[in-house]
Amino acid sequence: MKIDHSQPLEYSTEQNRLNILGFWIFLGAEIMLFATLFASYFTLVDRTGDGPAGARIFEITPVLAETFLLLTSSFVIGLGIHAMRLGHKKAMLTFFVITLLLGLGFLGFEITEFITYYHEGATLQTSAFTSVLFTTLGTHGAHVTLGLFWGTFIVLQVKKRGLTPETANKSFIFSLYWHFLDIVWIFIFTFIYMKGMT
Amino acid sequence: MKKKWVLLAILSSIGSVLSGCKSLAVLDPKGPQAQTQANVIWLSIAIMAVIVIVVCAILVYVLMKYRDSKLPKDYEPPYIEGNHVVESIIVGVPIIIVVFFSIVSVISNNKVEATPEEYKGQDPLVIYASTSDWKWHFSYPENGIETVNYLYIPTNRPLEFKLYSFGPITSFWVPQLGGQKYAMSNMVTTLHLAADEAGEMMGRNANFSGKGFAENMFHVEAMSQVKFDDWVKEVKATAKPITPEKFNELLKPGHVGQLTFTGTHLKFSPAPEGENAGHHHGSSDTNADSKGGHMEHDHKTNDGNESSEHNHE
């Protein structure tokens, strides 16, 4: 395998460059996935049947907390990648672990939020609106959950194998994924919560 | 057996070509909307035939002239990148055709989506046509009557069909009156039709809706306003009123013959339009609530009526 030392570690081999491009394309598909969910959400948002509308169940505090946690985690993983570029394995690992902890916190808030909704009579089966709400939020949440496992695997690999072209490549791709989830959340925050509360 | 059919097929194909496909339902319109559609279809068939013939002619010419066996041994095909004139033609001509068709399409589209011009200014007869598995319910709120699986309409008067469904998506289609439109739960769609001449026609659900779909047809008869009024009077004098119990019985999956009632189900089970539309509250389950113990009793008493109701047809 040829290693090109003029490039950052994550771009240093042909396969690495392919992986990164491939992942960008995958994110394109993910954008379509969430775009479809959003389109469906806007279609069904007023179709609440006998169930509650968004304004009745949304609460600002947990949503702000989730937003804060996820945005911060996205910033921290950026620091992690920066540390990786500088070759600071330990700093990078610390930032990655913080990222994952923040993600875990996000997930905790989201789960409590869901439980609250459930107790207020908004379940997956209540109305078309609640179905699409839970599915959209749930798809994002499932992505975060998957990300937590994936991130943990990468942290373990970097710890064990050090910063090699492969591990650097994986870490970089994971950071792309994490930033993407953050952007999706911004849309969720704006167009589902903010719009729904007004 | 097969031979007979082949022969029949050949004969009938010759026959229908000779008669200019006049007998085909869609091309044998009995109303202004179907007439508009038939005109569009004939126009497009004509222009499209020209395109197909041109393509085939070029193909045959090229194949005859440039086949390997016909060419001198030392003929070597040239390298041709493209030609701007030729390419402008093969882009330009289709664009002109598409522009022309777009205009035709938009005009005809607006025509069939409105009350037919010939009958503008007249008060349309509004008929609610709803489906349940696998029958058609026609409610005439103006006349206060309701039929199942058959549709009587006055000629020379605009008709406004309000379509919806108590089950899967269906499609109201009377080819000789005009094209189809979907009937869906939670929403009412509108189809503007009119009949120019009296006569019997086939109508059917054209959208697949499960087991009984093939037989989900209805009989259409257009008649003069006078005859239509007579029919309404006769129905009012002889038919039984429709009740929520009877209607709920009818909604169950299955086939029934042609039935006639006074009154309409719209009173106790309103169409999903206006404030009854699907997204405002639950659904049109007002009637679902009202069913219950009555049904069995109902079924027995109505058995006798059904045969007598048949006679109205």
Next chain:
Amino acid sequence: MGFFTRFLIPNPSPVIYTSMVAIGITILLIVFGLTHFKKWFYLWSGWLTTVDHKRIGIMYLIAALLMLFRGGVDAVMMRAQLAIPDNKLLDSQHYNEIFSTHGVVMILFMAMPYIMALMNFVVPLQIGARDVAFPRLNAISFWLFFMGAMLFNISFVIGGSPDAGWSSYFPLAGNEFSPHVGTNYYMIAIQIAGIGTLMTGINFMTTILKMRAPGMKLMRMPMFTWASLVTSVIIIFAFPVLTVALIMGTMDRLFATKFFAMTDGGMDMLWANLFWVWGHPEVYILILPAFGLFSEIIPTFSRRNLYGYRSMVASMVFISIYSFFVWTHHFFTMGQAAYVNSIFSITTMVIAIPTGIKIFNWLFTMWRGRIRFTVPMLYSIGFIPLFTIGGVTGVMLAMSAADYQYHNTMFLVAHFHNVIIPGVVFAVLGAATYYWPKMFGFMLNERLGKWAFWFLTIGFCLAFFPMYITGLDGQARRIYTYSESTGFGPWNMVTFIGTVLMAISFFLIVYTVYYSIRHAPKDVGDDPWDARSLEWATHNPVPEYNFAIIPQVSSREAFWDAKYKGHELFKGDYEKIHMPNNSGGPFIMSCIFFVFGFALVFSIWFLAIMGLIGIFVCMALRSFEIDHGRYISVEEIKETEAKYGGVNK
């Protein structure tokens, strides 16, 4: 007791019991054969674990032919039922299941894998690459497709087939009106196969963008590669929409969510919209690679370069973008405002323009050429007039006012078969014949192939042209019976005869393969058709590393110019070649996907959760795996090349 009753078929019939026995016997025979000839290890190491794009392509091809048989049997049964009025061959439930599975199988499990077969086999060769960008992902794509197809196909012996049409409109496809598990199969099997397809799209887009041979600029790519690139882009944007729609449908059926329900605000029209937002681009996912294939075959057998290369590329890109803005034409009759129909009517017709450009470009490619009537060329020539008819009827359907009369009738059925069969099926059959020597090192018998072509073409015309007429006469699609008074009888009999001819052509094709395996000469050289693009620059059959030396491209028709203009393709010396390792991971993970899907279909939650965990374990193992691939040494390359007569011959 209660647990097992769910696996029963709701409407058993002798046909189904016979198929069950047939399936059982076939499986036993395969197992016995593999054991008897000691081929288990060969199967595992050579095929089930392979990551070689050529072998994956061949597996796609085999799967596609199997599914063509399955879908074809459905078609023959349907047309037999309709051949005479008031026929009692099938009951309505059985008929509904058959046309639903016919549609899904033919589009998603026959046409798609057939296209994938050719993309997999040809694209890396055409761009001078050694494999695709992600070989293992490619294997995952194939096995997910295969398991999805298998899951879908067991539906008719376990639990019952989907019966709500291939478009599976809600609320008909909901639990209330389709209570048995058939539609669960539909939702989940297509989902699994769809994930595979999405991965293929990503894989090929990356491959084509990054792995082209030096000198092959974008505007020097062969047309099939261009088509594959454009198709990949459509896949990436269209398939996620299907994913979401299927998730919603699955949840409505399994968890009683209300997306498409008739109560609580559900909206049946959302399904129709999402389905066709995917469904229409899907049509172009099928037809654009077919266009690409014709653009390879026609120049080769006209002995001329492709006319109007730039306009071919431009029209394809244009179609790919436009394909996302026409979906509403699948339901002009759904009651939207007149202006909406007008807009979509126009956008739909506009697509005819680039398609027309392509037709004329093919005609002008033949013009002043030197046309040889080989089997692939016959398919291409037959394609032009027949596809034109399909295309112009498409324009007729695009006129929304008239569509109110065509919609849901046999006219529509005739139209889309008239584009898909001459378009896609002719393309893949022609291309399979064309690339056969590349795949297997011998050629298919031309004489038998021509017989098959004529049976197919004549059968096609007989089968589908009458449908235009009965459609205009009011024969709705998907009706399982009609009365004699309708007058549809004779036309439907003609259709049935056409169907039989098409079925005969299928068996002729199979026989052609058998005959050619037995009798065709095995030394056809590397370039039996005197072709023009890079895939013919390597050997027949292709060695595992594709090219011993990566070719240097300096023109659009790299191989032709190397042959006749003295361009040098292979410069330099042999170097050791890096190849990916085989892996059982994709196959095993896809098997778990199958179990997971099966458990979901029947709501066996314990098994579903186990399956899900299994899938994640596979992914985790893959994450931790260290795999640097392997190298083929220079000696090995020299040995292989010597056998074939050397890289430059």
